[in-house]
Amino acid sequence: MVNGFPTTISTHILCVRDMPILCDDKLDGKCFTTDRHCRVHKHRLCDGHSDCKSGADEKVSACSRLTKRKCERRMTQVTSLLPILYDWVQDGVVDCVGGHDEDFSWERCGTGSTNRVQRDGKCIDVFLCRPEEALTYLELEDVCANAATCGGKACQNSYSGVTRSAITETVKGNDRLIRSGWCQKGLEALKELIGDRCTEQDFIHPFHEFEGKTLTTRLTVSKLQSDCRYFFGKQYVFKSCSGQCHNTECPLKKPILHSSCGNIKNIQYSIAQPGVTVIAKDRYGYHNNFFACNNYICLPFFKICDLVDDCGDGSDEGNCENSVKCSESSRYVAVSQMCDGIVDCPDFSDECNSVCHRRSIENTGIMVCATLMGVIGTVLSLVQISKSLFWDEPSKTDSTFVNRVVSTLIALGDFLTSSYLLILVAFHWAHQNSFCEKQLAWVSSWSCQFIGIVSTTGTTITSLSMAVVSLFKLQGTTRGLRYRRSKDIDQKFKKKVFLMVIAISFVAVSIAVTPIIPNFEDGFVNGITYEDAAQLFLGVMTKEKLLPIIQGYHGTRMITRSETGLSWARIRSIVSSIFTTDNGGVQHRKLSFYGNDPVCLFKFFVLPDDPQLTFVWSYISLQFVCFLTVALCHTVIAVLVTRNNSVEGSNLSSKLNRKIMLVCATDFCCWMPFLICCALHTAEVVDMSPWYQVFSLTIMPINAIINPLLYNSETVSAALKFCKQKFMSSTAANKISLQL
Numbered sequence: 001m002v003n004g005f006p007t008t009i010s011t012h013i014l015c016v017r018d019m020p021i022l023c024d025d026k027l028d029g030k031c032f033t034t035d036r037h038c039r040v041h042k043h044r045l046c047d048g049h050s051d052c053k054s055g056a057d058e059k060v061s062a063c064s065r066l067t068k069r070k071c072e073r074r075m076t077q078v079t080s081l082l083p084i085l086y087d088w089v090q091d092g093v094v095d096c097v098g099g100h101d102e103d104f105s106w107e108r109c110g111t112g113s114t115n116r117v118q119r120d121g122k123c124i125d126v127f128l129c130r131p132e133e134a135l136t137y138l139e140l141e142d143v144c145a146n147a148a149t150c151g152g153k154a155c156q157n158s159y160s161g162v163t164r165s166a167i168t169e170t171v172k173g174n175d176r177l178i179r180s181g182w183c184q185k186g187l188e189a190l191k192e193l194i195g196d197r198c199t200e201q202d203f204i205h206p207f208h209e210f211e212g213k214t215l216t217t218r219l220t221v222s223k224l225q226s227d228c229r230y231f232f233g234k235q236y237v238f239k240s241c242s243g244q245c246h247n248t249e250c251p252l253k254k255p256i257l258h259s260s261c262g263n264i265k266n267i268q269y270s271i272a273q274p275g276v277t278v279i280a281k282d283r284y285g286y287h288n289n290f291f292a293c294n295n296y297i298c299l300p301f302f303k304i305c306d307l308v309d310d311c312g313d314g315s316d317e318g319n320c321e322n323s324v325k326c327s328e329s330s331r332y333v334a335v336s337q338m339c340d341g342i343v344d345c346p347d348f349s350d351e352c353n354s355v356c357h358r359r360s361i362e363n364t365g366i367m368v369c370a371t372l373m374g375v376i377g378t379v380l381s382l383v384q385i386s387k388s389l390f391w392d393e394p395s396k397t398d399s400t401f402v403n404r405v406v407s408t409l410i411a412l413g414d415f416l417t418s419s420y421l422l423i424l425v426a427f428h429w430a431h432q433n434s435f436c437e438k439q440l441a442w443v444s445s446w447s448c449q450f451i452g453i454v455s456t457t458g459t460t461i462t463s464l465s466m467a468v469v470s471l472f473k474l475q476g477t478t479r480g481l482r483y484r485r486s487k488d489i490d491q492k493f494k495k496k497v498f499l500m501v502i503a504i505s506f507v508a509v510s511i512a513v514t515p516i517i518p519n520f521e522d523g524f525v526n527g528i529t530y531e532d533a534a535q536l537f538l539g540v541m542t543k544e545k546l547l548p549i550i551q552g553y554h555g556t557r558m559i560t561r562s563e564t565g566l567s568w569a570r571i572r573s574i575v576s577s578i579f580t581t582d583n584g585g586v587q588h589r590k591l592s593f594y595g596n597d598p599v600c601l602f603k604f605f606v607l608p609d610d611p612q613l614t615f616v617w618s619y620i621s622l623q624f625v626c627f628l629t630v631a632l633c634h635t636v637i638a639v640l641v642t643r644n645n646s647v648e649g650s651n652l653s654s655k656l657n658r659k660i661m662l663v664c665a666t667d668f669c670c671w672m673p674f675l676i677c678c679a680l681h682t683a684e685v686v687d688m689s690p691w692y693q694v695f696s697l698t699i700m701p702i703n704a705i706i707n708p709l710l711y712n713s714e715t716v717s718a719a720l721k722f723c724k725q726k727f728m729s730s731t732a733a734n735k736i737s738l739q740l
Contacts, residue, residue, distance in 0.1 A: 015039040027075060027093060034060060043073040043095065047082050054295045059313060062087065064142065065119075071096035089117045113137070114580050125580040127151060127533070130553070137580070143535040145330065151536070153552035154578075158536050158545075159307070159344075197223045203242055217289065229322045229335050233306040236322055237291075251304055251319040254292045261290060261298035291316055307332045326350065329535070343440075343539025352436035360428045360435050360442070360598040362693060367428060370421045370697040377418030377701070384411035398476070398493060405497050406469040409461060409504060416458025417701055423451050424599060424697075435598070440529045440540065443595035452594025453512040456602050459700070460508035463626040468500065470633035477637045511619060515593030515612075521568050523611045527591040528568070533579070540591050543571065550574050601696045604674070605681045605688050613682070620678060627671050670702050 015031035016039075022028055030042045038052035046063035062085050070081035074097055088095045090108070095101045109123030110116050113136045116126070126137040129150035137150075144155035203217035221244050228236055228245035241250035254260075258269055267280060270288075280287060290298040293311035303310040305320035309330050317323055323332040326345035333344040339356030351358065361367040388408040427447075431438060442448055515524040527540035536549065543566060554574065572588065579586045593612060596603045606616045674695055681688040 015041055025093060027095075030093075041075050042088075043075040046085065047073070047076060047078055049078065054313075056295050056313075059295075064145070065139065069100075071098070071100045073097075086117055086119060110580065110582055114582075123583050124532070125583050125585055127536070127579055128577075140533055140586070141535065143533065145535070151553070154549050155536060155552075157548035157552040158538060199223045201242060203238055217287075232322060232334075233302040233304065236305040236320065237301045248321045249319070251316075252291060253319060254294075256288055256290055256292045256298065260292040260296060264290075264298055307334060324350065346534040346538060348437050358436045358439065358598075359432055360424070360439075361697070366693055366697050367425060370701075371425045373698075373701050374418050374421030374425060377414055378422060381411045381415035381418060384408070385415065401494070402472045402476075402497060403469065405501060406465050406472070409501055410465040410469070413458045413461030413463075413465060413508075416454050417462065418458075420451050420455035420458065421697070421701060423454075439598060440591075441531065441589075443598060443600070444529050444589035444591050448600040449516055449592050449594050452592075452600040452602065453516070455600075456512040457508045459602075460511055460622075461504060463623055464504045464508065467626040467629040467633075468504065470630045474633040474637055477640050511622075514615070521590065523615070524593040525568055525590050526593070526596055528572070529589045529591060530575075530586055531589070533586050543568075546571055546575065553578055597692055597696075599693055599696055601692075604678055604695070605692060607684065608682060617678075617682075620675060623671060624675060670699055674699065 028041075031039050032042055032045065033039045034045075034052050034054075034056035038054065038056055040051045040057045044051050045057050045060060046066060048058070051057050065086045066083040067086055067089065068083065070083050072079065073082055073084065074095060076082075084095055084101055089101050089106050092102070107118045107121070107123075108115060109118050110126070114126055114128070116137075119139065124140060126139055127143045127150070128137055129135045133150045133152075135150045138145075143151055144158065198220055199222075200218060200220050203219050217238075219238055219242055221239060221242070225244060225246040226239060228240050228248040231239060236248070237251065239245050240248045241252055261267055264280065268286075270286075280290070289301055291301065291304045292298055293313060294315040295311060295313045297311055299310050299316055304316050305322055307317070307323050309332065310316050314325070314330065317325070317332050321335075323334055324338055325332050326347055327349035328347040329345065331345060333350050337344045338350050339353075341351070344350045361370065385408055388404050388411070427442075428435075431442075435442070514520065527542045528537075528546075529540055530537040537546075547566070550571070554577075568590075575588075576585050593603055594600045602619070603612060603616060604620065606613050610616075677686075677688045677691065677695065680686045
């Protein structure tokens, strides 16, 4: 409408600077500069047709915020229905023919400055920009997509750093002097040690020749070629473009033309090949040390191949062999960060790919072993529990009653440990192809904590029960209870035994659940995951990772205590202030004590600065004491029985000696090597982390599965007899079939 009359101006709008605004609602003046050579109306943004030569009108960040509902835009030559930007909805300007973008059918959420239209029918909390920043808020998926407008310092601090070698730059006369590596001044002693391996040469820009050039760049670099995949910025450019790299090419492949650098102010032009080029003058002279982006932006060398998309279209990182682009985001990671066990891409593509696709159980052999041990242990423990509760005759002596109760308790611990193995194997088979992307959700889930508690409880019950039954056997032997029938068991003795069972169970459960008690989280929580805000909080966020992000957003004014004293509750409170809380805030999950590895077991391998060091070694010491108790008790029993000269005692001595040998051998083979490995890891002599699953799933369960059977020879004999009968019947059947 112009002066109240309808017109066709919307189909012939021209976005020229200083063009008079004709429409009554001033919509014809809503033009935007997408690059130096293109200015289009907002209704031609993100419409599927490139109006700019560079295609910049279809690559703006706003194109990621399109509605699912479509309408006919007013000022465009495209007559088909198109989605519109969420920013246009209910903004007081009619953008759709018929005014559908301004009607009241759009649901809203948020309050105050964050009042906004719901996206896809959902109201999700948003990231709050700082008051001094250009925007008020950002949707979670847009955080860190354009750090220049919102969240810049926090996003910058969220990147995990890579080690960058030093480079120094000085100017002498008309020469810019660049020194890198050990060729820098001040490293003369190092140069003498390795020999003088530095050389000087001019840096030859592929498109360096132009009329009036006065500044020359001279390099002092190593005579040896380097692996330049671990260099960044200027050093990568200088070395790769001067033949100093054996595996990378120069990223300066596009000539700098007169139309290349639309972002540089006060540019000048000069004659060059293949035409007019852009040059700049600083206080040292004229130069054209620029990189030409594909979208008519020029950048200095230190912004090239530096893991940041400074061009906006990725062209400054596209020809770099020192980085890899994340699959579903604009973020770049160094090649050294690929498959290093640390998540650097929001979509996990640096850790979940064809090269390093992680599984919950890394080795097939470990998985098969865990499956067999889980099945065998579960079956045998259930047989023993059923035998003790339903099949055996009632106990008539003190010793037989104690043996029966404690053996049932041992079988219960064995059953819990075996059940843990079966649950873990079942999870592995169910998610073996998708586990890598879901690993953070798994290790921070209650399911992972639950099976960790089950495993720890089972192992502790078994160890304590074995120690207790050994003490009872020693007491019985010293009294001579093995050689005469005791009086009938009284109720008082039964109560003592059941109190012992309750005490063992209570201690085992208490040890297992202590790490997940909320009041102890500062000692046991290893990190926090924020899946909804993965663009800002990558992977598992430890205190060391969170504090720089918090300081980047708030500065230091909200950090009132030292870094080591900052509690998890305080950190969560500060992080929640970065987002709105109208819909519950950004959800987080704790990476608990049992989530240190995908197998969700007790965290045996700790370092000296680990807050769980005391707890872990207290538990290891308890296991060691149980091992010593079992070994010492059976040794004393053997000595006592050997002194008995009776035939019965002699036979019993032989049986006990074999039992002692098996008990000590299994305990020693399971626990002693493991204790030594734990000590070496804590002392930082050897990193035993790669062997964690081997010990946890193949060696440690042996003690909980094999040893209990040694206390119940009847179960072993019954199992062997059953297997023998099956074998004999199968052999007989085969003979009959052969005769027929």
